[in-house]
Amino acid sequence: MSDSVKTAEVIQAWLVSRLSETLGIEPQAIDVREPFVSYGLGSTEAVSLAGELAEWLDRKLSPALVYEYSTIEALASHLAGSSDVPGPMRGADRGPVSDHEPITVIGIGCRFPGANDPRAFWDLLRNGVDAISEVPADRFDQWAFYDADPSVPGKMNTRWGGFLDQVDRFYANFFGIAPREALRMDPQQRLLLEVTWEALQDAGQAPERLAGSQVGVFIGISTGDYGRRQWNDLAGIDAYSGTGNAPSIAANRISYLFDFRAPSIAIDTACSSSLVAIHLACRSLRSGESALAVAGGVNLILSPAIAINFTKAGAMAPDGRCKAFDASANGYVRSEGAGVVVLKPLSRAV
Template sequence: MAAAEIFESAHPHLIDPDTTMAVIGISCRLPGAEDPDRLWRLLSAGESSVTEVPAGRWSGPVSEETPRWGAFLESPEEFDAAFFGISPREAPFVDPQQRLALELGWEALENARIVPAQVRGTRLGTFVGVTGDDYAHLLSPHAHTLATQHALPGVQRGILANRLAAFLGVNGPSITVDSAQSSSLVALHLACESLRSEESDTAVVCGVNLHLLPQSILLASRWGGLSPQGRCFTFDERADGYVPGEGAAPLS
């Protein structure tokens, strides 16, 4: 018996042809895994992407208290701005989290065999979970000289989903969610509700997180949230905290 048939027989009340949904496209940018295929190979091999903080990752002085361990993306600032219609003048103000959402939202549609240009004008919803705005804090010391018409939309995390919707030219709901660690799951829940209510015909859901400043993980370390071993040990008696990580992963 196929897995889908087993699930349906065990949970018949959850299988409704009028409300059943499918994930048809995925993409990701994760430490040690630039795409879903590499992520699968990483997991299959039982490898870890946790490393010491890369040299030069933090700008400015770093406290001796700053944790040593984490899972970090390589060169998260790299971005093909011209492809997304962003001018050289505007590009430096665009939060790398916005850049990742644009790139990976496009890739998730391609993975679903959907030509992104063909969704223009449709009721495709964009839902993004994000909680940090380190880039805004990085730029804030230079706010007086960097105050331009590009700065606010570039660093405002509240419009992250709107940036993706505007680029795709879609007319569905566009919602950025910040509910701390549950942001991505809440974004997924809202997307499912939007599809069930027929507010959206299709949706792209994305979670994104970058640690561009040491302060956020330093605070977590001070209240005892981080593992001094640099390992999560989930559901294990050896667990003594979590390890900060970065990445982005959309579904469509």
């Protein structure tokens, strides 16, 4: 069969057949819209698949093709030269805008203590709800690490913080992630996927229509308690431990999953990380580098280590209350959360 008559449907069928044979999956179980990685396709298999595909089509192809077009449908459409590959950004949505152009928030997704969505968070703020609580038992044994005397080695002088519920829960199949990989993923990465999806829905942006377009991802992330726990078990480290806990992947996984093609950056500037992420997102939008931007941050407290460190530095408030600029101020309280906003230049958002 000559290359000219290999339609997207023919290429899809070949890819399904090869994926089935390579990974031992029944063809009918393969969804052409699911990412290759969701079927457990590793880097070695991906490069081999690209080589076999190049030989079958009798044309040169990039060894990284499977990563550039992350689903069978997208790859087949690209190779067939189809103009039907989803892409939402009109010409008017691209290119730089004025340095003074206002940037607007068109969508929000969030998880905060006592509030699992933007409406609940607004109600919490409006009603002045105090969402600080004692350390939950599913994090760590607070009494094993607490002492009112901040000088005691290995102890923290506070039992308080802001905590999210059910951070161990994750619908991996929804995002096309294999259970084994999901187990190794830092819950911070899982939360970011969930709130990014919700923010895009809130913005009225269908993710499949954004695939392949100039959408930037800017994520503030500073801690990695889950990864430190894994690295302490050398025998338990597997192929997913690295990507599951690398801060860079917190942003890159979002870009890969949704096939976003603008900058994908994880930022660590400590407490200002998410603020700097939004600053960089705005700059990217104004320069025309991104046509749409996803920006935000995440933090989970899965270990007492940082609280112990801050206790020794005199930074923790023993009563778990921040009293900024007050004579009674005696430190601050740590908290968990994940928040993502979808940003666009104002003139292109209406």
